[in-house]
Amino acid sequence: MAPVEVRDLSKRFGSVLAVNNLSFDIEAGRVTGFLGPNGAGKSTTLRALLGLVRPTTGTATFGGLRYEELERPSTKVGAVLEDASFHPGRTARNHLRVLAETGEHPSERVDAVLADVGLTEAANRRVAGYSMGMKQRLGIAAALLGDPEVLILDEPTNGLDPPGIAWMRGLVREQAARGRAVLISSHLLAEVAQSVDDVVVIAKGELRARGTLEAVLGGDEGLSTIVRAQDNVRLTRALQAAGLPVQTLGDGLLVPGVSPEQVGVVAGDAGVYLVHLTPQARSLEQAFFALTGDAA
Amino acid sequence: MRPLLRAELLKLRTTRTFVALVGATLALSLLVVVLTGLLANDWSENNTRSLFAADFTGLFIMLLGIIGMAGEWRHRTITGTFLAAPDRVRLMAAKGLSYALAGIVLSLIVTVTIMIVGTVILASRGIDTLSLATLIDVLWRNLLVAALVGALGVGIGGLIRNQIVAIIGVLVVGFVVDPALFALAPDVAIYSPSGGAPGGIIDVDPFDGSDVDLLSPPLAVLVMLGWIALFFAAAGVRLRSRDLV
Numbered sequence: 001m002a003p004v005e006v007r008d009l010s011k012r013f014g015s016v017l018a019v020n021n022l023s024f025d026i027e028a029g030r031v032t033g034f035l036g037p038n039g040a041g042k043s044t045t046l047r048a049l050l051g052l053v054r055p056t057t058g059t060a061t062f063g064g065l066r067y068e069e070l071e072r073p074s075t076k077v078g079a080v081l082e083d084a085s086f087h088p089g090r091t092a093r094n095h096l097r098v099l100a101e102t103g104e105h106p107s108e109r110v111d112a113v114l115a116d117v118g119l120t121e122a123a124n125r126r127v128a129g130y131s132m133g134m135k136q137r138l139g140i141a142a143a144l145l146g147d148p149e150v151l152i153l154d155e156p157t158n159g160l161d162p163p164g165i166a167w168m169r170g171l172v173r174e175q176a177a178r179g180r181a182v183l184i185s186s187h188l189l190a191e192v193a194q195s196v197d198d199v200v201v202i203a204k205g206e207l208r209a210r211g212t213l214e215a216v217l218g219g220d221e222g223l224s225t226i227v228r229a230q231d232n233v234r235l236t237r238a239l240q241a242a243g244l245p246v247q248t249l250g251d252g253l254l255v256p257g258v259s260p261e262q263v264g265v266v267a268g269d270a271g272v273y274l275v276h277l278t279p280q281a282r283s284l285e286q287a288f289f290a291l292t293g294d295a296a
Numbered sequence: 297m298r299p300l301l302r303a304e305l306l307k308l309r310t311t312r313t314f315v316a317l318v319g320a321t322l323a324l325s326l327l328v329v330v331l332t333g334l335l336a337n338d339w340s341e342n343n344t345r346s347l348f349a350a351d352f353t354g355l356f357i358m359l360l361g362i363i364g365m366a367g368e369w370r371h372r373t374i375t376g377t378f379l380a381a382p383d384r385v386r387l388m389a390a391k392g393l394s395y396a397l398a399g400i401v402l403s404l405i406v407t408v409t410i411m412i413v414g415t416v417i418l419a420s421r422g423i424d425t426l427s428l429a430t431l432i433d434v435l436w437r438n439l440l441v442a443a444l445v446g447a448l449g450v451g452i453g454g455l456i457r458n459q460i461v462a463i464i465g466v467l468v469v470g471f472v473v474d475p476a477l478f479a480l481a482p483d484v485a486i487y488s489p490s491g492g493a494p495g496g497i498i499d500v501d502p503f504d505g506s507d508v509d510l511l512s513p514p515l516a517v518l519v520m521l522g523w524i525a526l527f528f529a530a531a532g533v534r535l536r537s538r539d540l541v
Contacts, residue, residue, distance in 0.1 A: 013539075013541070043541075044541070047539075047540065047541065050379060051378070051382050052375060052378060052379075052539065052540040052541075053539040053540065053541060054539060067382055068382040068383065070382075073379070073380075073382060074379075074380060079379055081375055081379075083372060083375065084375070084376060085371055085372035085373050085375070085376070086371075086373060086376075087307075087311060087367075087371050087373055088371065089311045089312050089313065090307075090310050090311055091310070094306070094310040097306060097310075098303050098306050098307050098310070099303075099376075099380050101299055101302045101303035101306055102299055102300060102303040102380040102381055103299070103380060104299050142376065
């Protein structure tokens with residue numbers, strides 16, 4: 001049984017179908033990117049997973065149990081949601097002490113997680129004086145308090161500076177290396193592409209793709225070919241006659257969605273000499289946009 | 297339940313609001329006792345009893361209870377709170393219990409302080425004070441009222457999530473509606489959770505001179521428990537059915 005299982009999950013708010021029949025698993029020891037444009041239904045899905053939103057139909061479970069059914073949930077699941085807020089008058093240490101009491105964690109864990117996220121020196125300051133990045137780190141400290149088996153991070157790089165983003169990448173990789181299942185939601189593929197093993201892509205509340213990052217966003221389907229011939233006009237005619245798309249690109253041609261081998265065969269059959277033939281992989285972003293239907 | 301209770305009590309102790317309201321409770325209660333003790337001349341046993349019942353803990357612990365629950369929405373900490381404690385009804389019960397306990401502790405401090413100060417003032421003026429047995433009787437009634445209104449505050453905050461609206465509403469009921477009810481419909485006013493019923497437990501007319509037959513203490517406690525159950529039930533239904541988006 002996968003640590004996280006979402007099965008046929010749908011959520012309707014009035015006339016709006018925010019999530020439609022969504023199913024996917026998250027595996028232990030891997031970082032899964034939960035990707036989709038703004039409004040795709042990512043946060044609703046995560047909230048349904050965490051028992052904050054009641055699914056209209058379907059289930060979202062951790063080891064077969066709904067979040068509300070977990071005993072000491074902070075030891076099973078740590079979550080940082082996009083709108084994580086803290087009482088502005090409470091210090092970071094006291095915020096974590098409250099959570100440690102609730103989750104029955106030893107008080108030493110408070111100092112340990114403060115150190116893990118680099119907030120030891122600021123621990124006794126009121127959260128009202130924290131920057132957005134510091135609040136994000138505090139949210140992660142809270143999620144790590146119970147050393148959970150599953151870590152869920154909703155847009156975790158929001159508010160982080162470049163060193164903070166690098167730190168976050170290191171943290172999620174480290175958690176996965178320790179056998180944790182990590183789910184990161186983001187609308188920015190570039191921010192998570194370096195960290196994730198698997199991706200689940202959704203748009204308009206529906207699943208568009210799932211699998212490894214390479215399989216979903218970087219497969220052969222995305223390959224194009226840049227070609228230049230001694231006679232580009234003849235090659236263009238030959239490609240069109242073979243039913244292949246072709247576009248002018250500088251002093252050469254772009255054949256989208258077609259491999260160099262296929263282009264070479266067409267050119268050879270037509271007796272056209274090639275002077276340049278190179279594959280052009282579709283960028284992750286292009287693939288992402290193609291899946292989600294967003295304009296590049 | 298015990299970890300939740302400990303966590304809620306820690307939450308309560310770790311904000312400046314709590315310190316400010318405890319200070320205000322003590323200062324206001326002492327001010328009333330000192331001024332009344334120094335200036336009043338009619339010292340029947342009932343009036344002396346009223347002096348030592350001038351514990352403002354009830355008002356402030358109710359406000360704290362409202363802030364403790366409705367403040368979770370105001371500061372948007374409710375999501376984190378529900379993640380830590382997904383059983384929403386259990387969470388609210390823990391909050392209610394913790395504010396009841398806080399009310400008892402606060403009322404103990406305030407009542408004992410005003411009893412000492414009041415006794416010193418009355419003794420210095422050569423006025424008879426209350427016997428130890430009567431003082432203890434006043435004390436436990438004050439503690440009981442503080443516990444009940446603390447829990448009630450949490451129920452109100454759970455139902456009315458806008459903290460400002462809830463606080464203003466309670467103040468309007470306590471300072472406008474209750475006195476008006478006592479004047480116009482005393483038979484109804486004695487059941488009020490912010491005036492009549494607590495007055496019945498303390499056995500002191502909340503609006504001096506209204507000459508109303510208050511509820512007996514046991515009945516007043518039952519009425520207060522009924523109000524608490526009503527607010528908790530309504531808030532519980534709302535909490536359980538609500539999506540946090």
